[in-house]
Amino acid sequence: MLEYIQTKEEREAFIDKYDNFLFDCDGVLWEGTNMFTGVPEAMNLLREKGKRVFFVTNNSTKSRSSFLKKFEGFGIKAELSEVFSSAFATAAYLKHVLNFPEDKKVYIVGMDGIKHELEAEGIRSCGGEEDSGITDNDPVPDDKEVGAVVIGLDTKVNYKKYSKAFAYLTRNPGCYFIVTNEDTTFPQHGDFYPGAGAIAAPIIAALGRRPDAVLGKPAQNMLEAIRAESHIDLKKTCMIGDRLDTDIEFGINGGVDTLCVLTGITTKEVLLSPENKVKSTYYIDAFGDLAK
Known part of the structure; x- marks a missing residue:
């Protein structure tokens, strides 16, 4: 009851x-x-x-260390061992469940929280905020080192990021498709805005298949x-x-x-x-x- x-x-x-x-x-x-x-x-x-x-x-936009700083700013006591985020879960899944190869890297559609958690697990990455602001529609070159595409909340998402993600997932055999979480919205500014699930939806639609793994709640x-x-x-x-x-x-x-x-x-x-x-x-x- x-x-x-x-x-x-x-x-x-x-x-x-x-x-x-x-x-x-x-x-x-x-x-x-x-x-x-x-x-x-x-x-x-x-x-x-x-x-x-x-x-x-x-929330995959921040690393666990960044969350600690936010807690501290709000006057909330917290330890690193008490913080579990979808970005952390994604990095741990790649490292310990998929045994992600050292000669491969992850293409990120998302914010620096994912990048930092991957770095903490010794996993190389590309894309993410580095690809924010790109407006060209040039062909996506091959990059056979990309062994996984991870999509999380990305407030600077653009067509180029989607193009690269789609290219790697369709061109690179065995490339994993991982979504940090499928929250369709999240609260902000007294309203609701598109969440990670909404960011991932275009790639899911373009591929015509579900992600290999969704790590968040x-x-x-x-x-x-x-x-x-x-x-x-x-x-x-x-x-x-x-x-x-x-x-x-x-x-x-x-x-x-x-x-x-x-x-x-x-x-x-x-x-x-x-x-x-x-x-x-x-x-x-x-x-x-x-x-x-």
């Missing part, structure tokens, strides 16, 4: 029930450069009670990494997010309870609608309300 957390007693009971809290970031803790009211206080409350905190974000890669590194008890874990089709499904698929906040994508009307098949365990108006 979907529970609405509203009273002080309900908030205290919710916090006491779990040892581990997994957080989405955009739409839960902040929107762009605007942190939501009460977030530092609520996060400090969890820390004071000895709770373990992990940040699980589909609701896929379980990041939860598996957290379990492997931190040995959390899933029965004492709660996923907190603002999207039903990513955050809440991620928690449900992983066998953990979920809390939906109403500061991001999902509205109360959608959450409670009889047509909605993805139900969180709890919902609350805002994460910062836990500190009231």
Whole structure:
């Protein structure tokens, strides 16, 4: 049954029930450069009670180190080992699951977060922000070293990037097609803008096939990494997010309870609608309300 957390007693009971809290970031803790009211206080409350905190974000535009700087700027305590992003998951997947060859490189349609996480795993890359601003329609030369194309959120995407991605995926035998996540939108400037899923859609349509792998939520890669590194008890874990089709499904698929906040994508009307098949365990108006 979907529970609405509203009273002080309900908030205290919710916090006491779990040892581990997994957080989405955009739409839960902040929107762009605007942190939501009460977030530092609520996060400090969890820390004071000895709770373990992990940040699980589909945002691939920043590296984990960049996320730490953002947390620090907002006055939120965080450690590198607590941050799991789709860019990090993508690099780890290439390195440890695909055993990506050292003589190959990755072509990126996305931002520097992907590039930096690939570098951290010793994987060479090209494209990304280096190809931003290119407007020519010249032929794409062959580059047989490209063994994978990774697409994430790219606010400077252009036709040249799409042309290169498509060329490598169709010309290079065995070239992997990986998407960091398929969020269709993300919250920004008090509105919603196209997300990584929308950026990847033209290549999916042009190829006429699905990606070989999608690494962000609701896929379980990041939860598996957290379990492997931190040995959390899933029965004492709660996923907190603002999207039903990513955050809440991620928690449900992983066998953990979920809390939906109403500061991001999902509205109360959608959450409670009889047509909605993805139900969180709890919902609350805002994460910062836990500190009231």
